[in-house]
Amino acid sequence: MATYYVRKSGNDGTGTGSTVAPWLTLNKAQTMMSAGDTCLIGDGTYNEDMGPGYCRFNKSGLTWQGENGASSAVVITSSTSATTNTLLVNLTSQTFKYLTFVNRLVGAPYAVRCTSNLVATFDGCHFNQSGTDGNTQTYGALFDPDTGFAQTITLENCTATPLDNRFIGLSFQATGTGVLTATLTDCDLDGGLNALACNGVNLVTVTGGTYTSQFSSAIRVGIDSYTGGSPSTVTLTGCTVDMTGATGGHAVMIGHGALNCVVDGVTIQNTYDYGLVIKEHGAAGGTEVKNCTIYGGTRAPIFCKGSTHANIHDNTLIAAAFVAFTADAGDTGHKTGDISLTGNTLIVSGAADVFYWPAAGDDGGAVCDYNLYNLEAQTTGDFGTIPTGGAGATIPTLRAAWDAYETGSNDDHSAYGVTFVAADVGDTFKARRNRAFEVA
DSSP: OOEEEEOTTOOTTTOOSSSSSOBSOHHHHHHHOOTTOEEEEOSEEEEEOSSSSSEEEOOSSOEEEETTGGGOOEEEEESSOSSEEEEEOSEEEEEEESOEEEOSSTTOSEEEEEOSOEEEEEESOEEEOOOOOSSSOEEEEEEOOOTTOEEEEEEESOEEEOSSTTEEEEEEEOOTTOEEEEEEESOEEEESSEEEEEESOSEEEEESOEEEESSSOSEEESBSSSSSOOOBOEEEESOEEEETTOSSSOSEEEOBTBOSOEEESOEEEESSSOSEEEOOTTOSSOOEEESOEEEOSSSOSEEEESOBSOEEESOEEEESSSEEEEEEOOTTSOOBBSOEEESOEEEEEETOEEEEOOGGGBOSOOEEESOEEEEEEESSOOSEEETTEEOOSSHHHHHHHHTTSSSTTTTTTOEESSOEEOOOOOSSOSOEEOGGGOOO
């Protein structure tokens, strides 16, 4: 397991790859290296032709690392390609550390792409949009294994930076029977369109980090539609999704194809539209949202739009406009059904209502209980609309409105106030809200 060097001052003809006689190109290093070897790359831009025109990595078991560690300024792109700049081909046990990947030409779609087998780790890498024509959709990295291929990808402490609202930071899209599993830890991704997009993935696990977008959803799972999504399971844990100042879109979109997704301990902020939209209608396994703090923008913190089996519990939902929770039919008439809204704190201020949950969009089976409704800063709003009609302005009127629903006990254990008392009430709910603040 040897260590070799590539620097802009090197020479492929006379160099040996040593620190005193480095090579000039990554292509030369890849030709000479063997599995287990490491290449330390000096600062500079490497416009590589490793065939045909791409910066093409196709030898497994190698580590490519910026020579100056986390402070490295190593930029990797292609020599001539107008599409894919860095191409990864049938790699296993490959590691990339402290490198920056960019698209060479304005409008070149992919800084990094892999359609074949891949087992790789990216640590401290940057995926950047180097130029824009304002029209072409571009990607920091697109991992899209074709039918018959499998990819396992690990990203730690990576970033993505856009120049326009046509940029997707990282995209995972398996095709046909392609298999894709990815783990992202403490990454900070900014996408003009999406920071992270997943469709057809077996499992993508996101832990920590920050995800932002200027225009569309910062994180998108499946397809923002009711058809066309491929089965996709994504777990988001302890990350921040920040769309403060965005000019369009929902912060997190869990759409068609999403299956058994989990959003746990995530802070979601959006000043433009909805915080979290769930529209995975027809999914055999619904989305679970728990322990999150979600701010709605001009709309609600959570919108269940034609979704089924969503389990939303132990969250704080904060609304200053519109409502704190929306459940309604989707654009094509798909209704929302069998959702559970329990153990949450809903904080409503200004003219916002608590619910917009019309009967026309409800497919039944909803459970809503053990919630705390903090309406102290509410000015003209009330509990809003639930499937049986207007819910009034007090806990008694809310309960009375639920009496006509198939789950007539909804909100029997909910409370109006600003605090709660933790108590063991079994496995179904984690907290019992303090009834002392209930209004008559």
